[in-house]
Amino acid sequence: MASFPAILQSEWTKIRSVRSTIWTLALTFVVTLGLGALLSFLTNNNFEEFGGNDGSPFDATGTAFSGIILGELAIIVFGVLAVGNEYSTGMIRVTLAAVPQRGTLLAGKAVVLGALSLAVALATAFITFFLSQALLGDHSTDLTQPHVLRAVFGAALYLTMLCLFSAGVTAMLHNQTLALGVLVPFFFLLSPILSAVPKVKTLAHYFPDYAxxxxxxxxxxxxxxxxxxxxFAICLAWTVAALLGGALVLKKRDA
Structure with a gap:
């Protein structure tokens, strides 16, 4: 019976030893920072066009996080690969032989993934914010303004919960290709389409990406x-439900 610290160490070793997972996590940082900085620079240089002239206040924080949609894609792929690689290689059988407590195993995976994705998401959110504000010049804001610090932390927590949600879905499906085939259309096709349809957009408002x-x-x-x-509460509920679903399927279904 493996101890929980040993499970955590094992899961950390698995993640850092697979190059694809590290690259997708790094890509979350790069694309969020790069696109946010680019759009902030363009907004500052074309403020009358991009800054909004409809009477609503200019959201310098929202401009900084304009690239988060691509960061979402990268961290979804990271969450899927971090769990799904074991199923694609068949190593999940070895893992379950070493750690027969399946619920504890998934909990260990979730702790490691959550800690790693949160660390990267916090670095991504704060560095993106500060660089983008520097590029916005006179149109920038700072962390002392109302709700700005909360929004920056919100960006980091959102990316973290997306990672854990994706990991939970992958644990339910036992297949990383199938998980990506479900998650990518759900977030980038189904949710935007339903949000634009008047009769069903209320339902889409309670999807994790909108929340x-x-x-x-x-x-x-x-x-x-x-x-x-x-x-936050809605997104957290989706995340917890996905992880609980993954734990239930892992306990009931053979590897």
């Missing part, structure tokens, strides 16, 4: 169904 995006809001927006804290 998570509320966590980045600095200013209240007319017509929004809920605010940042409700968005």
């Amino acid at each position: 998570g995006s509320r966590m980045l809001l600095v200013f209240e927006q007319d017509g929004q169904p809920y605010g940042p804290w409700a968005g």
